[in-house]
Amino acid sequence: VSFLDVLARKRDGLVNTAEDMVAICQGAANESVSDYQLTAWLMAAFLNGLNDDETANLTLAMARSGEILDLSGLPKPWLDKHSTGGVGDKTTIVLLPLLAACGLTVVKMSGRGLGITGGTIDKLSSIAGMRLDLTPEEMKEQAGRIGLALTGQTPRLAPADGRLYALRDVTGTVASLPLIVSSILSKKMAGGAEFVCLDVKCGRGAFMRTLPEATALARALESTGERVGLEVTATVTDMDQPFGRTIGNALEVKEAIRVLKGEQSRFADGCIFFAKKSLRLAGLDHSDEVVRDALEGGHALAKAKEWISSQGGDLVVFETEEWQVAPHQADVTAKATGWIADVDAGRVGEIALGLGAGRRRKTDEIDPSVGLEILVKVGDQVVAGEPIARVHARDDVSLDFARGALKGAVGISPVSVDARPFVLADPKV
Amino acid sequence: VSFLDVLARKRDGLVNTAEDMVAICQGAANESVSDYQLTAWLMAAFLNGLNDDETANLTLAMARSGEILDLSGLPKPWLDKHSTGGVGDKTTIVLLPLLAACGLTVVKMSGRGLGITGGTIDKLSSIAGMRLDLTPEEMKEQAGRIGLALTGQTPRLAPADGRLYALRDVTGTVASLPLIVSSILSKKMAGGAEFVCLDVKCGRGAFMRTLPEATALARALESTGERVGLEVTATVTDMDQPFGRTIGNALEVKEAIRVLKGEQSRFADGCIFFAKKSLRLAGLDHSDEVVRDALEGGHALAKAKEWISSQGGDLVVFETEEWQVAPHQADVTAKATGWIADVDAGRVGEIALGLGAGRRRKTDEIDPSVGLEILVKVGDQVVAGEPIARVHARDDVSLDFARGALKGAVGISPVSVDARPFVLADPKV
Numbered sequence: 047v048s049f050l051d052v053l054a055r056k057r058d059g060l061v062n063t064a065e066d067m068v069a070i071c072q073g074a075a076n077e078s079v080s081d082y083q084l085t086a087w088l089m090a091a092f093l094n095g096l097n098d099d100e101t102a103n104l105t106l107a108m109a110r111s112g113e114i115l116d117l118s119g120l121p122k123p124w125l126d127k128h129s130t131g132g133v134g135d136k137t138t139i140v141l142l143p144l145l146a147a148c149g150l151t152v153v154k155m156s157g158r159g160l161g162i163t164g165g166t167i168d169k170l171s172s173i174a175g176m177r178l179d180l181t182p183e184e185m186k187e188q189a190g191r192i193g194l195a196l197t198g199q200t201p202r203l204a205p206a207d208g209r210l211y212a213l214r215d216v217t218g219t220v221a222s223l224p225l226i227v228s229s230i231l232s233k234k235m236a237g238g239a240e241f242v243c244l245d246v247k248c249g250r251g252a253f254m255r256t257l258p259e260a261t262a263l264a265r266a267l268e269s270t271g272e273r274v275g276l277e278v279t280a281t282v283t284d285m286d287q288p289f290g291r292t293i294g295n296a297l298e299v300k301e302a303i304r305v306l307k308g309e310q311s312r313f314a315d316g317c318i319f320f321a322k323k324s325l326r327l328a329g330l331d332h333s334d335e336v337v338r339d340a341l342e343g344g345h346a347l348a349k350a351k352e353w354i355s356s357q358g359g360d361l362v363v364f365e366t367e368e369w370q371v372a373p374h375q376a377d378v379t380a381k382a383t384g385w386i387a388d389v390d391a392g393r394v395g396e397i398a399l400g401l402g403a404g405r406r407r408k409t410d411e412i413d414p415s416v417g418l419e420i421l422v423k424v425g426d427q428v429v430a431g432e433p434i435a436r437v438h439a440r441d442d443v444s445l446d447f448a449r450g451a452l453k454g455a456v457g458i459s460p461v462s463v464d465a466r467p468f469v470l471a472d473p474k475v
Numbered sequence: 476v477s478f479l480d481v482l483a484r485k486r487d488g489l490v491n492t493a494e495d496m497v498a499i500c501q502g503a504a505n506e507s508v509s510d511y512q513l514t515a516w517l518m519a520a521f522l523n524g525l526n527d528d529e530t531a532n533l534t535l536a537m538a539r540s541g542e543i544l545d546l547s548g549l550p551k552p553w554l555d556k557h558s559t560g561g562v563g564d565k566t567t568i569v570l571l572p573l574l575a576a577c578g579l580t581v582v583k584m585s586g587r588g589l590g591i592t593g594g595t596i597d598k599l600s601s602i603a604g605m606r607l608d609l610t611p612e613e614m615k616e617q618a619g620r621i622g623l624a625l626t627g628q629t630p631r632l633a634p635a636d637g638r639l640y641a642l643r644d645v646t647g648t649v650a651s652l653p654l655i656v657s658s659i660l661s662k663k664m665a666g667g668a669e670f671v672c673l674d675v676k677c678g679r680g681a682f683m684r685t686l687p688e689a690t691a692l693a694r695a696l697e698s699t700g701e702r703v704g705l706e707v708t709a710t711v712t713d714m715d716q717p718f719g720r721t722i723g724n725a726l727e728v729k730e731a732i733r734v735l736k737g738e739q740s741r742f743a744d745g746c747i748f749f750a751k752k753s754l755r756l757a758g759l760d761h762s763d764e765v766v767r768d769a770l771e772g773g774h775a776l777a778k779a780k781e782w783i784s785s786q787g788g789d790l791v792v793f794e795t796e797e798w799q800v801a802p803h804q805a806d807v808t809a810k811a812t813g814w815i816a817d818v819d820a821g822r823v824g825e826i827a828l829g830l831g832a833g834r835r836r837k838t839d840e841i842d843p844s845v846g847l848e849i850l851v852k853v854g855d856q857v858v859a860g861e862p863i864a865r866v867h868a869r870d871d872v873s874l875d876f877a878r879g880a881l882k883g884a885v886g887i888s889p890v891s892v893d894a895r896p897f898v899l900a901d902p903k904v
Binding site for chain 1: 479482483486509510511512513514515516517518519521522523642645646647648
């Protein structure tokens, strides 16, 4: 297949064949196709779209552009969980040990964060000694031994996705439904999963701002999953207010550990929702009792310790919260008495970025200690002067900046406000 | 201007500003914008188009991406002539000295050929010693001294066009009207011309196959010319049969010299047509007498000798045709008696390519000696067994191949056929 022909077909609104997709992905993986030809194709695909067959073929070709992790020999079912990313979304850190404690084998490749949506790899990196560069062999060995493994993107799995994603990022071609779908699912296939539980975040703190967009992405993920032989369930959840009460890397790990230790919260409920959903997808007992027992009986916590320890992380994080503590901290107080009407996840994410909790550019350094605690959620009642948030900063300048900005991100209503539902749409249920 | 914003505007079907075009062209010229971002923009421009303002702004920005040849001090009017390229199109070699002999100053940057359409630079390269890498200073000095200068593309003039064109070539984004228009006109502006006489070739031997496409290109060239302050006239001419009786580099130079020496032909008439059109555009006497006198009085021939000599070319080419002679030659004869109904310029061009007269890829080597003479044109009467073409080849294998293929490229009708007009559309007249 000549790459100019592949390009011309997409440019002319025709269909790229399965062979075309292989040419693109092999070319991307072995670098026989140049960046400038790949980006021309990406822009043509962005503008002319890909149909369902093309999306499935691209997914398969990306998954097969490197090794495919062979989990055979490991206890079934094999599941992967993925979120499209949101402000304060630390679900993976709770869900992985929780699901492993419920009998699933969970192997996951995770990304680094960019912009206001943090990445699980960045969060876990705040734990001293934590290794997030496992080889495929190490992932399989660990998953066999303790039921779960998590690593950063490795060039050995779905390398075409790695290259295409980097090029999309610098050419304004990220926001394409078929390109997003194939990127997500190809990594899941390469990781060897049979079942994939997806959380499509929707709102100001997420990539998809509106419910129709997010629902379309959820549907496309499910239907492409079916075409490529993956059992996929995708749920659209709220990301208009932050998920959980912390935003910032070490802060989010600490919150996840508190949930594993039994803390109740809207975030804990979200984790339980996805645990049940995952168990149901995998055909296991998905009753409330099973999940609550794994959490409240300490099984999930024990699994989390095995996990962090197996990947070299310092277990002191389970003993105390006195690690990666930001030097400057101060509260933000409610300016009025009433009900919390709005916590703008987008603005909160920007403030956390400004503190140094995330990266605007790929080369930015992250400060693991900084971030925000949002002590209220939509619907909560507050009294003027009461703390509604806490800023963790590396210096006074950013501390003051964040405190001022946070006041604008939280709206207080004189009349009561209903809390928004966490689950916005659940196409398959 | 952030290049991602420039890209996003074109991706989203919005308008790229004049500043955007400057960012693209400066970025292309000084290599501060990467190939992969430029090709993403090119694909977006190809698919979403550029409006008249954008096309004009891109043209200006490309022209200003390098030096602009300052012809001040040279006799006015300053004219450039350009053809969009066709099979056997050697008009430039006749027209430049002819116009200089009529009092115009002609400075031209010319391209190399690719595919079936040959390039003037390749044709003139068949003359021993001919220099086609003049610096801008040398071009101006020579044009001041003898009234004309021609060179290959130099990185000092319109460098953004050079880079963008190369990228279009490898990403299937050549066939975009606004990109073609800005590429052509930016080079003319950079060359310092006031007046530009354009020949838009149309038919099977040209880039534009149909009259509506070619007319649209001619109109776009004229209207963009007006917006950027160039006096442009664009004529659509026939390229369904080859232009002139030779195809191949040295063969075409020899034919051009014969016309400069007074040979009459359809090709000679075409040269005279464009000479008159150019003189008229420049506001000079454009009567038949003036042009015929320049040709028949030997002034154009004398000017051609000055030109070739000034650029280091061996003047023996004016004395004899015994230079760059292909070792194998043979005739093709008419298979029937009747009238020539068709000479397929596309197929003839392909056969010449197969003989080695052109390059399929930029890196291919050209053999200057090989090519074809087509002894007939549409409308001519022929008798079976009479020679209708002559093949000039480097070996017997390609000779036989070309002879067989040529029979299929020429159609003979039992009833008389009208010759096609040379001028198909002349929007400005």
